[in-house]
Amino acid sequence: MTDTAQPRPRTRLYLITPPQIGDVSAFRKSLEETLSAGDVASLQLRLKGQDGMIDMQATQEVGAAVTAMAQEAGVAVLINDAAELSRQLGADGVHLGWDDMPVKTARALLGPDAIIGATAKNSYHRAMQAGEDGADYVAFGAFYPTTTKEGTIPAELELLEVWQSAMILPCVAIGGITVSNAAPLVTAGADFLAVSSGVWNHEDGPAAAVRAFNALFESLA
Numbered sequence: 729m730t731d732t733a734q735p736r737p738r739t740r741l742y743l744i745t746p747p748q749i750g751d752v753s754a755f756r757k758s759l760e761e762t763l764s765a766g767d768v769a770s771l772q773l774r775l776k777g778q779d780g781m782i783d784m785q786a787t788q789e790v791g792a793a794v795t796a797m798a799q800e801a802g803v804a805v806l807i808n809d810a811a812e813l814s815r816q817l818g819a820d821g822v823h824l825g826w827d828d829m830p831v832k833t834a835r836a837l838l839g840p841d842a843i844i845g846a847t848a849k850n851s852y853h854r855a856m857q858a859g860e861d862g863a864d865y866v867a868f869g870a871f872y873p874t875t876t877k878e879g880t881i882p883a884e885l886e887l888l889e890v891w892q893s894a895m896i897l898p899c900v901a902i903g904g905i906t907v908s909n910a911a912p913l914v915t916a917g918a919d920f921l922a923v924s925s926g927v928w929n930h931e932d933g934p935a936a937a938v939r940a941f942n943a944l945f946e947s948l949a
């Protein structure tokens with residue numbers, strides 16, 4: 729009998745913006761350099777107010793400045809929390825958490841081709857439910873402590889191992905990921921690593937971080 733099992737595709741980087749962006753045109757320039765440094769599968773615009781809620785005005789402003797540029801670089805653009813704004817910006821999809829719009833509602837609004845991601849935190853059950861509801865990926869986290877988001881819940885590597893061995897739906901790992909601590913998540917089976925501060929605050933700058941993540945993924949493939 730022939731073995732038809734396919735090797736798992738290489739883990740890819742899922743870049744998340746800083747939660748606040750002061751100078752949009754400086755950010756656009758930095759992002760352009762960052763995206764040209766190596767493979768980035770997707771970019772999530774995650775602009776938050778001090779209350780942790782989406783900053784619609786900032787998302788609109790940054791989205792108008794960077795969406796087409798990122799898409800031309802081959803990077804899918806997702807909007808955090810806001811499906812309707814994703815549609816208005818011509819973005820590729822939306823990332824939804826437990827307090828956000830249901831996946832099915834977003835699908836009805838954005839159509840079959842949109843990329844819809846769903847937060848699973850540390851719950852295999854919530855991930856299964858999101859998959860049944862039509863999500864295109866599920867995100868487990870937080871794998872490490874983070875200052876980017878308050879109130880995260882610790883997640884174990886085993887979630888990635890079990891999900892990868894049983895499911896076809898891609899899984900994302902998130903939470904405090906840096907070049908230095910990423911390897912176990914890759915080995916455990918994350919299809920994507922979602923990273924904010926580990927890129928934007930990298931000691932050699934964000935473009936160097938993208939190069940270093942890609943070198944790591946290549947070395948573990």
Ligand SMILES: Cc1ncc(COP(=O)(O)OP(=O)(O)O)c(N)n1
Binds near residue numbers: 809869
């Ligand atoms: C890829 C990815 N995974 C998880 C989250 C967290 O989403 P959520 O729980 O809705 O929290 P906020 O990001 O809205 O604060 C994410 N944004 N992206």
Ligand SMILES: Cc1nc(C(=O)O)sc1CCOP(=O)(O)O
Binds near residue numbers: 869877902904923
């Ligand atoms: C947005 C987000 N969600 C998380 C979750 O656990 O669901 S952790 C997190 C923060 C991601 O940013 P950083 O890479 O800077 O830690």
Ligand SMILES: [Mg+2]
Binds near residue numbers: 808823824825826828
């Ligand atoms: Mg959310």
